[in-house]
Structures are given as C-alpha cells and as structure tokens.
Amino acid sequence: MELDLGLAQKVLAAQPFSRLLDARITAFGDGVAVLELDIRDELRQQNGFVHGGVLAYAADNTLTFAAGTVAGANLMTAGFTIDYMKPAVGEVLRARAEVVRAGRTRVVCRCDISTLDAEGAETLCAVAQGAIAVGVR
Incomplete structure (x- = not known):
C-alpha cells in the first residue's frame, strides 16, 4: 500500500489525541511532512504561550x-x-519535519516548529531531532 497525503490524513484522524488538538497534515511525501494546528486558549500555559507539551506533540x-x-x-x-x-x-x-537519514531499522529526522501570525509571518519557536524505529508491530 502506497502512503500518500490522503492516507496520512486518515491515520492522523484515527489518533484520538490528534483529534482533540484538531491537528491536520498539510504536506506528506518525499521525506517531508507538515502538521498544523490552530492555536487556541486551551493549548496555552499560564503566561499565554503555547504549552511546551503541545510543541513536543507536534514534533x-x-x-x-x-x-x-x-x-x-x-x-x-x-x-x-x-x-x-x-x-x-x-x-x-x-x-515541518524532514528525513535526514533513512536506515534499515531507524530513520533520523529533523523538525522545525514555528508559529504563524495573522499576516502569515512565520517565527521559529523550537527544533527537534528524532529517531524513528522501523518495522514496529
């Protein structure tokens, strides 16, 4: 089965926590994926910033x-x-995450987490790097 944007969106929709956050996949393919969610009050911490746990989820x-x-x-x-x-x-x-190196049992990826303001200007807030295990059942 070939993975494409439509299937990625279905996988995301099957995740209860992603539905709770109203997350959406906006790009998927060629080693890149983009996930977005609207910032709302329930996702903020006491100082009005998006909670770090939400950024970690996105990464x-x-x-x-x-x-x-x-x-x-x-x-x-x-x-x-x-x-x-x-x-x-x-x-x-x-x-926005992209593959850095794809191995047989691990894929290493990097992710930039940004916010967009009302005019669409983007501000980088966090960076993440991860190892993804392949062949998990």
Missing part, C-alpha cells in the same frame, strides 16, 4: 510522519530531543 508526530514517507507505516518514535528557542504565540502552530 513527535511530525517526525514520525516524515519517516513514514520513506519507510512505510510500521513505525514508532524511538526517541527525540527538542530545544525551545522562543515562546510560541500566534494563530497557527506549524511543524
């Missing part, structure tokens, strides 16, 4: 989707690191 899921573009569907995040660089404020949270 985790987008890293794995990017790996899926080259390694198929039987994947699981083996681990990732995230560096928060700037408070996340804006209208939309966007995570």
